Amino acid sequence: MAWSLADRAVRRSAAARRPAAGRRCCARVEAVYATHRPTVLVTEKLGDAGLDRLRLTCNVETAYGMTQEQLCAKVSLVDALIVRSGTKVTRAVFEASHGRLKVVGRAGMGVDNVDLAAATEAGCLVVNAPTANTVAAAEHGIALLCAMARNIPQADACMKGGRWERGAYVGTSLTGKTIAVYGFGKVGSEVSRRARGLGLSVVAYDPYASAEKAAAQGVQLVTFDEALQVADFHTLHMPLTPGTKGLFSDSAFARMKRGARIINVARGGVIDEAALLRALESKQVAQAALDVFLDEPPTFDNHPLIHRPDVICTPHLGASTTEAQEGVALEVVEAVVDALAGNLSVNAVNAPMVPAEILRELQPYIVLAEGLGRAAVGLVSNSSSGSAAGGGGPHGGSGPHGGKGGFGDIAITYSSPRGDDLDTRLLRAMVIKGVLEETTTSKVNLVNADLLARNRGLRITEVSIRAGGDGAAEVLTSMSVALGTADSKFSGAVDRTNRIYVEGRVVGGTPFLTKIGNFDVELAVQGSVMLTRQRDQPGIVGGVGMLLSRDSVNISFMTVSRTAKDGEAIMAIGIDSEPSAATLEEITRVKGVIEVTIFKEVVPPQR
Ligand SMILES: NC(=O)C1=CN([C@@H]2O[C@H](COP(=O)(O)OP(=O)(O)OC[C@H]3O[C@@H](n4cnc5c(N)ncnc54)[C@H](O)[C@@H]3O)[C@@H](O)[C@H]2O)C=CC1
Ligand SMILES: O=C(O)C(=O)COP(=O)(O)O
Numbered sequence: 001m002a003w004s005l006a007d008r009a010v011r012r013s014a015a016a017r018r019p020a021a022g023r024r025c026c027a028r029v030e031a032v033y034a035t036h037r038p039t040v041l042v043t044e045k046l047g048d049a050g051l052d053r054l055r056l057t058c059n060v061e062t063a064y065g066m067t068q069e070q071l072c073a074k075v076s077l078v079d080a081l082i083v084r085s086g087t088k089v090t091r092a093v094f095e096a097s098h099g100r101l102k103v104v105g106r107a108g109m110g111v112d113n114v115d116l117a118a119a120t121e122a123g124c125l126v127v128n129a130p131t132a133n134t135v136a137a138a139e140h141g142i143a144l145l146c147a148m149a150r151n152i153p154q155a156d157a158c159m160k161g162g163r164w165e166r167g168a169y170v171g172t173s174l175t176g177k178t179i180a181v182y183g184f185g186k187v188g189s190e191v192s193r194r195a196r197g198l199g200l201s202v203v204a205y206d207p208y209a210s211a212e213k214a215a216a217q218g219v220q221l222v223t224f225d226e227a228l229q230v231a232d233f234h235t236l237h238m239p240l241t242p243g244t245k246g247l248f249s250d251s252a253f254a255r256m257k258r259g260a261r262i263i264n265v266a267r268g269g270v271i272d273e274a275a276l277l278r279a280l281e282s283k284q285v286a287q288a289a290l291d292v293f294l295d296e297p298p299t300f301d302n303h304p305l306i307h308r309p310d311v312i313c314t315p316h317l318g319a320s321t322t323e324a325q326e327g328v329a330l331e332v333v334e335a336v337v338d339a340l341a342g343n344l345s346v347n348a349v350n351a352p353m354v355p356a357e358i359l360r361e362l363q364p365y366i367v368l369a370e371g372l373g374r375a376a377v378g379l380v381s382n383s384s385s386g387s388a389a390g391g392g393g394p395h396g397g398s399g400p401h402g403g404k405g406g407f408g409d410i411a412i413t414y415s416s417p418r419g420d421d422l423d424t425r426l427l428r429a430m431v432i433k434g435v436l437e438e439t440t441t442s443k444v445n446l447v448n449a450d451l452l453a454r455n456r457g458l459r460i461t462e463v464s465i466r467a468g469g470d471g472a473a474e475v476l477t478s479m480s481v482a483l484g485t486a487d488s489k490f491s492g493a494v495d496r497t498n499r500i501y502v503e504g505r506v507v508g509g510t511p512f513l514t515k516i517g518n519f520d521v522e523l524a525v526q527g528s529v530m531l532t533r534q535r536d537q538p539g540i541v542g543g544v545g546m547l548l549s550r551d552s553v554n555i556s557f558m559t560v561s562r563t564a565k566d567g568e569a570i571m572a573i574g575i576d577s578e579p580s581a582a583t584l585e586e587i588t589r590v591k592g593v594i595e596v597t598i599f600k601e602v603v604p605p606q607r
Pocket of ligand 2: 085107108321
């Protein structure tokens with residue numbers, strides 16, 4: 001079988017263009033496997049049904065518990081790897097494969113053990129199994145909640161030690177209490193459903209969740225602070241991202257009710273383990289139930305948390321039910337088999353999606369579309385971008401986790417000489433990617449973007465307006481993204497219809513943001529930008545510039561635009577580094593300045 005990335009991309013996009021490609025796809029899969037039997041290495045225990053399915057078309061080798069060196073020695077002999085969370089698929093593994101490894105299948109949801117950048121560089125597709133273990137993880141969360149509240153593991157250990165100590169293990173009731181669910185995605189919403197059945201009131205903190213979807217489940221979306229303050233139990237179900245790393249810190253624990261209890265079935269890094277230890281020692285937190293740890297497996301000798309009587313632990317068992325393992329095995333094997341035949345599966349995590357020539361034509365518009373999505377979500381009141389207003393740092397009271405957020409509508413408008421003939425799927429997918437990608441463990445691509453948006457309860461509407469000009473020469477004259485029902489951290493970004501509004505265009509091959517809210521701007525969709533809204537009066541450019549220079553913040557560009565003379569103006573300042581919270585605070589006090597915000601990395605630098 002001859003392999004090339006471009007070849008695979010062409011076949012994928014052809015498949016993606018045909019909604020009813022399913023049967024033809026299967027025929028192609030069979031044809032490919034008739035001439036070649038790829039070798040697949042399975043490095044962790046996989047459900048039998050999946051292994052049996054794999055053996056129909058592939059040579060299957062199983063080798064559990066390999067060291068990195070053993071894996072590196074073996075990987076150049078295989079076409080695909082199937083792993084769970086226990087195998088680290090590092091850059092060294094991709095390098096050692098010398099280009100033979102075509103697909104990595106993750107039999108589960110989180111792909112934080114796979115170096116995705118290295119995989120993409122190596123032209124290796126990564127696929128996962130994002131749905132089959134959802135219920136198992138939710139059930140494990142509930143199991144830990146009950147076991148912790150009633151001291152089940154401690155009482156069991158006591159009886160096995162030959163002691164009958166009824167007085168030592170008085171528990172706490174669930175009925176009538178409040179549980180805060182952090183991350184209202186697939187697992188979080190299943191946990192909420194079950195918690196309500198146990199008589200708990202449920203609030204959820206998820207800045208990207210749809211308030212309607214939550215309300216339909218009887219769950220109230222609240223701010224991070226409200227969740228911390230109102231709940232008796234806290235259960236974590238968000239991905240580990242730069243925005244959630246160490247989110248449960250000294251400051252978060254201090255804002256909880258005294259004697260709160262916490263459960264983590266998400267990822268160890270979301271909790272600052274040293275801070276949790278301090279909170280347990282001071283009894284601010286009464287108990288913790290942990291399935292996941294910063295380092296897995298953790299070092300057992302003298303581990304500060306594992307040996308404590310107020311902590312119960314399981315060794316990352318969230319997905320470990322027979323049913324879930326059979327499910328993820330089948331889900332991942334289907335994706336791997338399909339990918340080995342060169343097709344794009346909806347479970348693709350890092351797929352290159354379209355043929356090179358189409359990509360070349362669309363490239364600046366793709367960057368623009370993703371940039372508009374990222375810019376719009378970066379302006380939501382509690383997105384992961386920084387906010388000057390509160391000066392409260394990344395997780396401070398009125399910082400990115402301050403508001404309630406929640407948006408249901410994304411309206412995309414294309415103004416193009418091609419009018420309705422413009423194929424907007426890739427552009428729409430890139431807007432969705434820009435909006436969602438920072439907020440989920442799922443990787444958004446052409447195939448899965450609409451599905452992911454739908455699962456989030458997002459409504460996407462598109463309008464194509466036929467513009468003048470030459471459709472062969474120009475793909476788009478301009479494009480805009482409006483987020484409905486979202487609170488903005490920067491009220492200047494809200495248009496007359498009360499939506500967060502951003503508009504852009506490509507000029508000379510470079511994508512620019514040309515409108516924010518009702519203000520015309522002109523800023524390249526690259527790097528980080530500080531926005532200020534101010535009264536149109538002298539002294540502001542100098543005042544703000546002086547404060548930035550005093551903080552050694554280099555300015556890459558600066559544009560000012562106003563609605564009318566003596567009215568209001570927006571200033572966009574490209575910044576090479578972030579000003580300190582103190583400088584931002586001072587900028588808000590410059591005479592005439594009304595509000596300030598920063599949005600980071602509208603498009604990551606190496607696009
Ligand atoms: N312990 C285990 O064995 C298992 C663990 N997991 C983990 O559980 C977590 C959730 O998985 P799914 O529900 O399938 O993912 P998902 O992508 O469906 O949901 C994640 C949710 O977190 C939200 N979120 C993102 N950033 C946030 C932030 N800063 N604050 C609050 N919420 C935020 C997202 O908006 C999304 O709704 C993942 O970390 C996954 O790896 C999943 C399965 C098994
Ligand atoms: O699917 C996930 O994200 C999990 O954490 C499950 O991990 P595992 O497959 O049990 O190693």
